Amino acid sequence: MWTDTAGSARANLGFYLDAYARADGPVVELGVGDGRIAVPAAERGRAVVGVDLSEAMLDLCRRRARQAGVLDRLTLIHADFRKFELDTPAALVALPYHSLGHLLTLEDKGRLISHIYSQIRPGGRFIFDDFLMTPALVAHMRRVELRAEYRTAAGADVLLWVTSLVNEPARSIRVVTWEDELDAEGGLARRRYRRLSLSWVEPSQARAMLTEAGFTIEACYGDFDRTPFSDRTAREQIWVARKPA
Ligand SMILES: C[S@@+](CC[C@H](N)C(=O)[O-])C[C@H]1O[C@@H](n2cnc3c(N)ncnc32)[C@H](O)[C@@H]1O
CATH class of the missing domain: 3.40.50.150 (Vaccinia Virus protein VP39)
Incomplete structure:
Protein backbone atom coordinates (compact mmCIF):
# COMPACT_ATOMS: atom_id res chain seq x y z
CA MET A 1 0.00 0.00 0.00
CA MET A 133 18.29 14.00 -1.91
CA THR A 134 17.57 17.67 -2.57
CA PRO A 135 16.67 20.09 0.27
CA ALA A 136 13.07 20.00 -1.02
CA LEU A 137 12.93 16.19 -0.79
CA VAL A 138 14.46 16.19 2.69
CA ALA A 139 11.82 18.70 3.82
CA HIS A 140 9.07 16.66 2.15
CA MET A 141 10.22 13.40 3.78
CA ARG A 142 10.33 14.99 7.22
CA ARG A 143 6.69 16.05 6.98
CA VAL A 144 3.96 13.87 8.42
CA GLU A 145 1.80 12.94 5.45
CA LEU A 146 -1.56 11.22 5.26
CA ARG A 147 -0.80 8.85 2.40
CA ALA A 148 -4.09 7.00 1.97
CA GLU A 149 -7.53 6.18 3.35
CA TYR A 150 -8.91 2.71 2.76
CA ARG A 151 -11.16 0.00 4.11
CA THR A 152 -9.82 -3.41 5.17
CA ALA A 153 -11.35 -6.69 3.97
CA ALA A 154 -13.02 -6.87 7.41
CA GLY A 155 -14.66 -3.48 6.79
CA ALA A 156 -12.52 -1.31 9.11
CA ASP A 157 -11.62 2.28 8.12
CA VAL A 158 -7.86 2.82 8.00
CA LEU A 159 -5.67 5.92 7.67
CA LEU A 160 -2.11 5.34 6.41
CA TRP A 161 0.51 7.87 7.56
CA VAL A 162 4.20 8.31 6.79
CA THR A 163 7.13 10.41 7.95
CA SER A 164 10.93 9.97 7.97
CA LEU A 165 13.95 10.78 10.07
CA VAL A 166 16.59 11.95 7.59
CA ASN A 167 20.24 12.04 8.64
CA GLU A 168 21.98 14.04 5.92
CA PRO A 169 25.64 13.54 6.97
CA ALA A 170 25.08 9.76 7.23
CA ARG A 171 22.89 9.71 4.07
CA SER A 172 20.39 7.57 5.93
CA ILE A 173 16.60 7.59 6.16
CA ARG A 174 14.42 5.96 8.79
CA VAL A 175 10.95 5.70 7.28
CA VAL A 176 8.13 5.35 9.81
CA THR A 177 4.67 4.43 8.56
CA TRP A 178 1.63 3.76 10.67
CA GLU A 179 -1.88 2.55 10.08
CA ASP A 180 -4.68 3.94 12.25
CA GLU A 181 -7.69 1.67 12.31
CA LEU A 182 -10.83 3.61 13.30
CA ASP A 183 -13.86 2.44 15.22
CA ALA A 184 -17.46 3.18 14.16
CA GLU A 185 -17.33 6.59 15.92
CA GLY A 186 -14.09 7.60 14.18
CA GLY A 187 -11.99 6.98 17.30
CA LEU A 188 -8.65 5.18 17.23
CA ALA A 189 -9.24 1.43 17.60
CA ARG A 190 -5.70 0.27 16.81
CA ARG A 191 -2.40 1.75 15.61
CA ARG A 192 0.32 -0.32 13.98
CA TYR A 193 3.82 1.02 13.17
CA ARG A 194 6.33 -0.16 10.59
CA ARG A 195 9.89 1.11 10.37
CA LEU A 196 12.40 0.76 7.58
CA SER A 197 16.02 1.89 7.21
CA LEU A 198 17.20 3.18 3.84
CA SER A 199 20.20 5.11 2.58
CA TRP A 200 21.12 7.00 -0.56
C1 LIG B 1 10.89 -0.49 -2.86
S1 LIG B 1 10.43 -2.19 -3.11
C2 LIG B 1 10.41 -2.20 -4.89
C3 LIG B 1 9.45 -3.23 -5.45
C4 LIG B 1 9.29 -3.18 -6.97
N1 LIG B 1 10.57 -3.30 -7.67
C5 LIG B 1 8.62 -1.89 -7.38
O1 LIG B 1 9.27 -1.06 -8.04
O2 LIG B 1 7.45 -1.71 -7.02
C6 LIG B 1 11.95 -3.05 -2.71
C7 LIG B 1 11.88 -4.56 -2.73
O3 LIG B 1 13.22 -5.05 -2.54
C8 LIG B 1 13.18 -6.18 -1.69
N2 LIG B 1 14.51 -6.31 -1.06
C9 LIG B 1 15.06 -5.52 -0.11
N3 LIG B 1 16.30 -5.93 0.18
C10 LIG B 1 16.54 -7.02 -0.62
C11 LIG B 1 17.66 -7.88 -0.78
N4 LIG B 1 18.79 -7.72 -0.07
N5 LIG B 1 17.58 -8.87 -1.69
C12 LIG B 1 16.43 -9.05 -2.43
N6 LIG B 1 15.34 -8.26 -2.31
C13 LIG B 1 15.40 -7.25 -1.41
C14 LIG B 1 12.05 -5.91 -0.72
O4 LIG B 1 11.55 -7.12 -0.17
C15 LIG B 1 11.04 -5.20 -1.62
O5 LIG B 1 10.14 -6.12 -2.19
Missing part, protein backbone atom coordinates in the same frame (compact mmCIF):
# COMPACT_ATOMS: atom_id res chain seq x y z
CA TRP A 2 2.86 2.38 0.85
CA THR A 3 4.50 1.71 -2.54
CA ASP A 4 1.24 1.85 -4.48
CA THR A 5 0.32 5.25 -3.03
CA ALA A 6 3.70 6.94 -3.70
CA GLY A 7 3.74 9.48 -6.53
CA SER A 8 7.22 8.40 -7.65
CA ALA A 9 5.91 4.84 -8.21
CA ARG A 10 3.51 6.09 -10.87
CA ALA A 11 6.29 8.08 -12.54
CA ASN A 12 8.75 5.19 -12.82
CA LEU A 13 6.32 2.52 -14.09
CA GLY A 14 6.27 3.63 -17.75
CA PHE A 15 10.02 4.12 -17.80
CA TYR A 16 10.76 0.58 -16.65
CA LEU A 17 8.04 -1.02 -18.82
CA ASP A 18 9.65 0.64 -21.81
CA ALA A 19 13.15 -0.53 -20.82
CA TYR A 20 11.93 -4.12 -20.32
CA ALA A 21 10.18 -4.05 -23.71
CA ARG A 22 13.33 -2.84 -25.48
CA ALA A 23 15.68 -5.46 -23.97
CA ASP A 24 16.80 -8.06 -26.51
CA GLY A 25 17.07 -10.98 -24.08
CA PRO A 26 16.37 -12.08 -20.51
CA VAL A 27 15.09 -9.34 -18.16
CA VAL A 28 15.73 -9.58 -14.43
CA GLU A 29 14.14 -7.33 -11.82
CA LEU A 30 15.90 -7.25 -8.46
CA GLY A 31 13.60 -6.54 -5.54
CA VAL A 32 10.58 -7.43 -7.68
CA GLY A 33 8.23 -6.84 -4.74
CA ASP A 34 4.56 -7.41 -5.47
CA GLY A 35 5.13 -7.33 -9.23
CA ARG A 36 3.98 -3.74 -9.67
CA ILE A 37 6.25 -3.48 -12.74
CA ALA A 38 6.93 -7.14 -13.60
CA VAL A 39 3.26 -8.14 -13.95
CA PRO A 40 2.28 -5.37 -16.41
CA ALA A 41 5.50 -6.17 -18.31
CA ALA A 42 4.40 -9.81 -18.50
CA GLU A 43 0.95 -8.66 -19.67
CA ARG A 44 2.75 -6.96 -22.56
CA GLY A 45 4.36 -10.29 -23.46
CA ARG A 46 7.74 -9.90 -21.72
CA ALA A 47 9.13 -12.79 -19.62
CA VAL A 48 10.66 -11.48 -16.37
CA VAL A 49 12.86 -13.12 -13.76
CA GLY A 50 12.06 -11.54 -10.38
CA VAL A 51 14.33 -11.77 -7.34
CA ASP A 52 13.21 -10.86 -3.83
CA LEU A 53 14.29 -11.61 -0.29
CA SER A 54 10.74 -11.51 1.02
CA GLU A 55 8.54 -14.61 0.58
CA ALA A 56 5.53 -12.45 1.46
CA MET A 57 6.27 -10.07 -1.44
CA LEU A 58 6.84 -12.99 -3.81
CA ASP A 59 3.46 -14.42 -2.77
CA LEU A 60 1.79 -11.10 -3.57
CA CYS A 61 3.61 -11.04 -6.90
CA ARG A 62 2.47 -14.59 -7.71
CA ARG A 63 -1.12 -13.69 -6.81
CA ARG A 64 -1.03 -10.56 -8.97
CA ALA A 65 0.43 -12.53 -11.90
CA ARG A 66 -2.13 -15.33 -11.51
CA GLN A 67 -4.99 -12.80 -11.50
CA ALA A 68 -3.58 -11.23 -14.67
CA GLY A 69 -3.19 -14.70 -16.25
CA VAL A 70 0.59 -14.28 -16.80
CA LEU A 71 2.13 -16.43 -14.07
CA ASP A 72 3.84 -18.57 -16.73
CA ARG A 73 5.86 -15.53 -17.89
CA LEU A 74 7.42 -14.95 -14.47
CA THR A 75 10.28 -16.85 -12.87
CA LEU A 76 10.46 -15.88 -9.22
CA ILE A 77 13.64 -16.47 -7.23
CA HIS A 78 13.66 -16.22 -3.47
CA ALA A 79 17.14 -14.81 -2.82
CA ASP A 80 19.16 -11.92 -1.51
CA PHE A 81 19.95 -9.79 -4.56
CA ARG A 82 23.58 -9.70 -3.45
CA LYS A 83 23.79 -13.44 -4.16
CA PHE A 84 21.30 -14.33 -6.93
CA GLU A 85 22.63 -16.66 -9.65
CA LEU A 86 21.13 -16.83 -13.14
CA ASP A 87 21.20 -19.89 -15.43
CA THR A 88 21.38 -17.54 -18.44
CA PRO A 89 23.18 -14.18 -18.20
CA ALA A 90 20.75 -11.24 -18.39
CA ALA A 91 20.34 -8.74 -21.21
CA LEU A 92 18.89 -6.33 -18.65
CA VAL A 93 19.06 -6.21 -14.87
CA ALA A 94 16.82 -3.56 -13.32
CA LEU A 95 16.85 -2.39 -9.71
CA PRO A 96 13.87 -0.03 -9.65
CA TYR A 97 12.38 2.30 -7.13
CA HIS A 98 15.32 3.31 -4.95
CA SER A 99 15.85 -0.35 -3.98
CA LEU A 100 19.63 0.11 -3.82
CA GLY A 101 18.75 2.09 -0.69
CA HIS A 102 17.94 -1.13 1.17
CA LEU A 103 21.68 -1.71 1.45
CA LEU A 104 22.96 0.60 4.13
CA THR A 105 26.69 0.89 3.44
CA LEU A 106 28.59 2.07 0.40
CA GLU A 107 30.71 -1.09 0.52
CA ASP A 108 27.62 -3.30 0.34
CA LYS A 109 26.17 -1.27 -2.55
CA GLY A 110 29.48 -1.55 -4.41
CA ARG A 111 29.58 -5.31 -3.87
CA LEU A 112 26.01 -5.60 -5.19
CA ILE A 113 26.86 -3.67 -8.35
CA SER A 114 29.90 -5.89 -8.97
CA HIS A 115 27.75 -8.99 -8.46
CA ILE A 116 25.15 -7.65 -10.91
CA TYR A 117 27.94 -7.11 -13.44
CA SER A 118 28.84 -10.81 -13.14
CA GLN A 119 25.25 -11.84 -14.00
CA ILE A 120 24.88 -9.70 -17.16
CA ARG A 121 25.93 -10.83 -20.61
CA PRO A 122 28.48 -8.77 -22.56
CA GLY A 123 26.60 -5.82 -24.09
CA GLY A 124 23.80 -6.15 -21.52
CA ARG A 125 22.51 -3.30 -19.36
CA PHE A 126 21.99 -2.46 -15.72
CA ILE A 127 19.36 0.21 -14.99
CA PHE A 128 18.54 1.60 -11.57
CA ASP A 129 17.31 4.74 -9.86
CA ASP A 130 18.21 6.15 -6.49
CA PHE A 131 16.94 9.01 -4.34
CA LEU A 132 18.27 12.41 -5.30
CA VAL A 201 24.21 7.69 -2.64
CA GLU A 202 25.33 10.93 -4.24
CA PRO A 203 25.48 10.86 -8.05
CA SER A 204 29.30 11.00 -7.91
CA GLN A 205 29.30 7.86 -5.76
CA ALA A 206 26.92 6.03 -8.11
CA ARG A 207 29.13 6.91 -11.06
CA ALA A 208 32.27 5.73 -9.24
CA MET A 209 30.68 2.39 -8.21
CA LEU A 210 29.44 1.66 -11.74
CA THR A 211 32.80 2.48 -13.30
CA GLU A 212 34.72 0.49 -10.71
CA ALA A 213 32.55 -2.58 -11.40
CA GLY A 214 33.44 -2.33 -15.11
CA PHE A 215 30.28 -0.72 -16.52
CA THR A 216 30.25 1.98 -19.17
CA ILE A 217 27.72 4.69 -18.35
CA GLU A 218 25.29 5.24 -21.22
CA ALA A 219 23.03 7.77 -19.58
CA CYS A 220 22.08 9.45 -16.35
CA TYR A 221 18.61 11.01 -16.30
CA GLY A 222 17.14 13.48 -13.85
CA ASP A 223 13.56 12.24 -14.20
CA PHE A 224 11.59 9.37 -15.72
CA ASP A 225 10.91 11.39 -18.89
CA ARG A 226 14.62 10.89 -19.66
CA THR A 227 15.65 14.50 -19.16
CA PRO A 228 19.47 14.45 -18.98
CA PHE A 229 20.68 14.83 -15.39
CA SER A 230 21.40 18.40 -14.32
CA ASP A 231 22.08 19.56 -10.76
CA ARG A 232 19.62 22.40 -11.26
CA THR A 233 16.55 20.46 -12.41
CA ALA A 234 16.98 16.76 -11.55
CA ARG A 235 14.43 15.12 -9.25
CA GLU A 236 15.88 11.59 -9.40
CA GLN A 237 19.11 9.92 -10.47
CA ILE A 238 18.41 7.23 -13.04
CA TRP A 239 21.40 5.32 -14.36
CA VAL A 240 21.69 3.29 -17.55
CA ALA A 241 24.95 1.32 -17.55
CA ARG A 242 26.28 -1.17 -20.08
CA LYS A 243 28.65 -4.10 -19.73
CA PRO A 244 31.17 -3.76 -22.58
CA ALA A 245 30.56 -6.27 -25.41
Whole structure:
Protein backbone atom coordinates (compact mmCIF):
# COMPACT_ATOMS: atom_id res chain seq x y z
CA MET A 1 0.00 0.00 0.00
CA TRP A 2 2.86 2.38 0.85
CA THR A 3 4.50 1.71 -2.54
CA ASP A 4 1.24 1.85 -4.48
CA THR A 5 0.32 5.25 -3.03
CA ALA A 6 3.70 6.94 -3.70
CA GLY A 7 3.74 9.48 -6.53
CA SER A 8 7.22 8.40 -7.65
CA ALA A 9 5.91 4.84 -8.21
CA ARG A 10 3.51 6.09 -10.87
CA ALA A 11 6.29 8.08 -12.54
CA ASN A 12 8.75 5.19 -12.82
CA LEU A 13 6.32 2.52 -14.09
CA GLY A 14 6.27 3.63 -17.75
CA PHE A 15 10.02 4.12 -17.80
CA TYR A 16 10.76 0.58 -16.65
CA LEU A 17 8.04 -1.02 -18.82
CA ASP A 18 9.65 0.64 -21.81
CA ALA A 19 13.15 -0.53 -20.82
CA TYR A 20 11.93 -4.12 -20.32
CA ALA A 21 10.18 -4.05 -23.71
CA ARG A 22 13.33 -2.84 -25.48
CA ALA A 23 15.68 -5.46 -23.97
CA ASP A 24 16.80 -8.06 -26.51
CA GLY A 25 17.07 -10.98 -24.08
CA PRO A 26 16.37 -12.08 -20.51
CA VAL A 27 15.09 -9.34 -18.16
CA VAL A 28 15.73 -9.58 -14.43
CA GLU A 29 14.14 -7.33 -11.82
CA LEU A 30 15.90 -7.25 -8.46
CA GLY A 31 13.60 -6.54 -5.54
CA VAL A 32 10.58 -7.43 -7.68
CA GLY A 33 8.23 -6.84 -4.74
CA ASP A 34 4.56 -7.41 -5.47
CA GLY A 35 5.13 -7.33 -9.23
CA ARG A 36 3.98 -3.74 -9.67
CA ILE A 37 6.25 -3.48 -12.74
CA ALA A 38 6.93 -7.14 -13.60
CA VAL A 39 3.26 -8.14 -13.95
CA PRO A 40 2.28 -5.37 -16.41
CA ALA A 41 5.50 -6.17 -18.31
CA ALA A 42 4.40 -9.81 -18.50
CA GLU A 43 0.95 -8.66 -19.67
CA ARG A 44 2.75 -6.96 -22.56
CA GLY A 45 4.36 -10.29 -23.46
CA ARG A 46 7.74 -9.90 -21.72
CA ALA A 47 9.13 -12.79 -19.62
CA VAL A 48 10.66 -11.48 -16.37
CA VAL A 49 12.86 -13.12 -13.76
CA GLY A 50 12.06 -11.54 -10.38
CA VAL A 51 14.33 -11.77 -7.34
CA ASP A 52 13.21 -10.86 -3.83
CA LEU A 53 14.29 -11.61 -0.29
CA SER A 54 10.74 -11.51 1.02
CA GLU A 55 8.54 -14.61 0.58
CA ALA A 56 5.53 -12.45 1.46
CA MET A 57 6.27 -10.07 -1.44
CA LEU A 58 6.84 -12.99 -3.81
CA ASP A 59 3.46 -14.42 -2.77
CA LEU A 60 1.79 -11.10 -3.57
CA CYS A 61 3.61 -11.04 -6.90
CA ARG A 62 2.47 -14.59 -7.71
CA ARG A 63 -1.12 -13.69 -6.81
CA ARG A 64 -1.03 -10.56 -8.97
CA ALA A 65 0.43 -12.53 -11.90
CA ARG A 66 -2.13 -15.33 -11.51
CA GLN A 67 -4.99 -12.80 -11.50
CA ALA A 68 -3.58 -11.23 -14.67
CA GLY A 69 -3.19 -14.70 -16.25
CA VAL A 70 0.59 -14.28 -16.80
CA LEU A 71 2.13 -16.43 -14.07
CA ASP A 72 3.84 -18.57 -16.73
CA ARG A 73 5.86 -15.53 -17.89
CA LEU A 74 7.42 -14.95 -14.47
CA THR A 75 10.28 -16.85 -12.87
CA LEU A 76 10.46 -15.88 -9.22
CA ILE A 77 13.64 -16.47 -7.23
CA HIS A 78 13.66 -16.22 -3.47
CA ALA A 79 17.14 -14.81 -2.82
CA ASP A 80 19.16 -11.92 -1.51
CA PHE A 81 19.95 -9.79 -4.56
CA ARG A 82 23.58 -9.70 -3.45
CA LYS A 83 23.79 -13.44 -4.16
CA PHE A 84 21.30 -14.33 -6.93
CA GLU A 85 22.63 -16.66 -9.65
CA LEU A 86 21.13 -16.83 -13.14
CA ASP A 87 21.20 -19.89 -15.43
CA THR A 88 21.38 -17.54 -18.44
CA PRO A 89 23.18 -14.18 -18.20
CA ALA A 90 20.75 -11.24 -18.39
CA ALA A 91 20.34 -8.74 -21.21
CA LEU A 92 18.89 -6.33 -18.65
CA VAL A 93 19.06 -6.21 -14.87
CA ALA A 94 16.82 -3.56 -13.32
CA LEU A 95 16.85 -2.39 -9.71
CA PRO A 96 13.87 -0.03 -9.65
CA TYR A 97 12.38 2.30 -7.13
CA HIS A 98 15.32 3.31 -4.95
CA SER A 99 15.85 -0.35 -3.98
CA LEU A 100 19.63 0.11 -3.82
CA GLY A 101 18.75 2.09 -0.69
CA HIS A 102 17.94 -1.13 1.17
CA LEU A 103 21.68 -1.71 1.45
CA LEU A 104 22.96 0.60 4.13
CA THR A 105 26.69 0.89 3.44
CA LEU A 106 28.59 2.07 0.40
CA GLU A 107 30.71 -1.09 0.52
CA ASP A 108 27.62 -3.30 0.34
CA LYS A 109 26.17 -1.27 -2.55
CA GLY A 110 29.48 -1.55 -4.41
CA ARG A 111 29.58 -5.31 -3.87
CA LEU A 112 26.01 -5.60 -5.19
CA ILE A 113 26.86 -3.67 -8.35
CA SER A 114 29.90 -5.89 -8.97
CA HIS A 115 27.75 -8.99 -8.46
CA ILE A 116 25.15 -7.65 -10.91
CA TYR A 117 27.94 -7.11 -13.44
CA SER A 118 28.84 -10.81 -13.14
CA GLN A 119 25.25 -11.84 -14.00
CA ILE A 120 24.88 -9.70 -17.16
CA ARG A 121 25.93 -10.83 -20.61
CA PRO A 122 28.48 -8.77 -22.56
CA GLY A 123 26.60 -5.82 -24.09
CA GLY A 124 23.80 -6.15 -21.52
CA ARG A 125 22.51 -3.30 -19.36
CA PHE A 126 21.99 -2.46 -15.72
CA ILE A 127 19.36 0.21 -14.99
CA PHE A 128 18.54 1.60 -11.57
CA ASP A 129 17.31 4.74 -9.86
CA ASP A 130 18.21 6.15 -6.49
CA PHE A 131 16.94 9.01 -4.34
CA LEU A 132 18.27 12.41 -5.30
CA MET A 133 18.29 14.00 -1.91
CA THR A 134 17.57 17.67 -2.57
CA PRO A 135 16.67 20.09 0.27
CA ALA A 136 13.07 20.00 -1.02
CA LEU A 137 12.93 16.19 -0.79
CA VAL A 138 14.46 16.19 2.69
CA ALA A 139 11.82 18.70 3.82
CA HIS A 140 9.07 16.66 2.15
CA MET A 141 10.22 13.40 3.78
CA ARG A 142 10.33 14.99 7.22
CA ARG A 143 6.69 16.05 6.98
CA VAL A 144 3.96 13.87 8.42
CA GLU A 145 1.80 12.94 5.45
CA LEU A 146 -1.56 11.22 5.26
CA ARG A 147 -0.80 8.85 2.40
CA ALA A 148 -4.09 7.00 1.97
CA GLU A 149 -7.53 6.18 3.35
CA TYR A 150 -8.91 2.71 2.76
CA ARG A 151 -11.16 0.00 4.11
CA THR A 152 -9.82 -3.41 5.17
CA ALA A 153 -11.35 -6.69 3.97
CA ALA A 154 -13.02 -6.87 7.41
CA GLY A 155 -14.66 -3.48 6.79
CA ALA A 156 -12.52 -1.31 9.11
CA ASP A 157 -11.62 2.28 8.12
CA VAL A 158 -7.86 2.82 8.00
CA LEU A 159 -5.67 5.92 7.67
CA LEU A 160 -2.11 5.34 6.41
CA TRP A 161 0.51 7.87 7.56
CA VAL A 162 4.20 8.31 6.79
CA THR A 163 7.13 10.41 7.95
CA SER A 164 10.93 9.97 7.97
CA LEU A 165 13.95 10.78 10.07
CA VAL A 166 16.59 11.95 7.59
CA ASN A 167 20.24 12.04 8.64
CA GLU A 168 21.98 14.04 5.92
CA PRO A 169 25.64 13.54 6.97
CA ALA A 170 25.08 9.76 7.23
CA ARG A 171 22.89 9.71 4.07
CA SER A 172 20.39 7.57 5.93
CA ILE A 173 16.60 7.59 6.16
CA ARG A 174 14.42 5.96 8.79
CA VAL A 175 10.95 5.70 7.28
CA VAL A 176 8.13 5.35 9.81
CA THR A 177 4.67 4.43 8.56
CA TRP A 178 1.63 3.76 10.67
CA GLU A 179 -1.88 2.55 10.08
CA ASP A 180 -4.68 3.94 12.25
CA GLU A 181 -7.69 1.67 12.31
CA LEU A 182 -10.83 3.61 13.30
CA ASP A 183 -13.86 2.44 15.22
CA ALA A 184 -17.46 3.18 14.16
CA GLU A 185 -17.33 6.59 15.92
CA GLY A 186 -14.09 7.60 14.18
CA GLY A 187 -11.99 6.98 17.30
CA LEU A 188 -8.65 5.18 17.23
CA ALA A 189 -9.24 1.43 17.60
CA ARG A 190 -5.70 0.27 16.81
CA ARG A 191 -2.40 1.75 15.61
CA ARG A 192 0.32 -0.32 13.98
CA TYR A 193 3.82 1.02 13.17
CA ARG A 194 6.33 -0.16 10.59
CA ARG A 195 9.89 1.11 10.37
CA LEU A 196 12.40 0.76 7.58
CA SER A 197 16.02 1.89 7.21
CA LEU A 198 17.20 3.18 3.84
CA SER A 199 20.20 5.11 2.58
CA TRP A 200 21.12 7.00 -0.56
CA VAL A 201 24.21 7.69 -2.64
CA GLU A 202 25.33 10.93 -4.24
CA PRO A 203 25.48 10.86 -8.05
CA SER A 204 29.30 11.00 -7.91
CA GLN A 205 29.30 7.86 -5.76
CA ALA A 206 26.92 6.03 -8.11
CA ARG A 207 29.13 6.91 -11.06
CA ALA A 208 32.27 5.73 -9.24
CA MET A 209 30.68 2.39 -8.21
CA LEU A 210 29.44 1.66 -11.74
CA THR A 211 32.80 2.48 -13.30
CA GLU A 212 34.72 0.49 -10.71
CA ALA A 213 32.55 -2.58 -11.40
CA GLY A 214 33.44 -2.33 -15.11
CA PHE A 215 30.28 -0.72 -16.52
CA THR A 216 30.25 1.98 -19.17
CA ILE A 217 27.72 4.69 -18.35
CA GLU A 218 25.29 5.24 -21.22
CA ALA A 219 23.03 7.77 -19.58
CA CYS A 220 22.08 9.45 -16.35
CA TYR A 221 18.61 11.01 -16.30
CA GLY A 222 17.14 13.48 -13.85
CA ASP A 223 13.56 12.24 -14.20
CA PHE A 224 11.59 9.37 -15.72
CA ASP A 225 10.91 11.39 -18.89
CA ARG A 226 14.62 10.89 -19.66
CA THR A 227 15.65 14.50 -19.16
CA PRO A 228 19.47 14.45 -18.98
CA PHE A 229 20.68 14.83 -15.39
CA SER A 230 21.40 18.40 -14.32
CA ASP A 231 22.08 19.56 -10.76
CA ARG A 232 19.62 22.40 -11.26
CA THR A 233 16.55 20.46 -12.41
CA ALA A 234 16.98 16.76 -11.55
CA ARG A 235 14.43 15.12 -9.25
CA GLU A 236 15.88 11.59 -9.40
CA GLN A 237 19.11 9.92 -10.47
CA ILE A 238 18.41 7.23 -13.04
CA TRP A 239 21.40 5.32 -14.36
CA VAL A 240 21.69 3.29 -17.55
CA ALA A 241 24.95 1.32 -17.55
CA ARG A 242 26.28 -1.17 -20.08
CA LYS A 243 28.65 -4.10 -19.73
CA PRO A 244 31.17 -3.76 -22.58
CA ALA A 245 30.56 -6.27 -25.41
C1 LIG B 1 10.89 -0.49 -2.86
S1 LIG B 1 10.43 -2.19 -3.11
C2 LIG B 1 10.41 -2.20 -4.89
C3 LIG B 1 9.45 -3.23 -5.45
C4 LIG B 1 9.29 -3.18 -6.97
N1 LIG B 1 10.57 -3.30 -7.67
C5 LIG B 1 8.62 -1.89 -7.38
O1 LIG B 1 9.27 -1.06 -8.04
O2 LIG B 1 7.45 -1.71 -7.02
C6 LIG B 1 11.95 -3.05 -2.71
C7 LIG B 1 11.88 -4.56 -2.73
O3 LIG B 1 13.22 -5.05 -2.54
C8 LIG B 1 13.18 -6.18 -1.69
N2 LIG B 1 14.51 -6.31 -1.06
C9 LIG B 1 15.06 -5.52 -0.11
N3 LIG B 1 16.30 -5.93 0.18
C10 LIG B 1 16.54 -7.02 -0.62
C11 LIG B 1 17.66 -7.88 -0.78
N4 LIG B 1 18.79 -7.72 -0.07
N5 LIG B 1 17.58 -8.87 -1.69
C12 LIG B 1 16.43 -9.05 -2.43
N6 LIG B 1 15.34 -8.26 -2.31
C13 LIG B 1 15.40 -7.25 -1.41
C14 LIG B 1 12.05 -5.91 -0.72
O4 LIG B 1 11.55 -7.12 -0.17
C15 LIG B 1 11.04 -5.20 -1.62
O5 LIG B 1 10.14 -6.12 -2.19
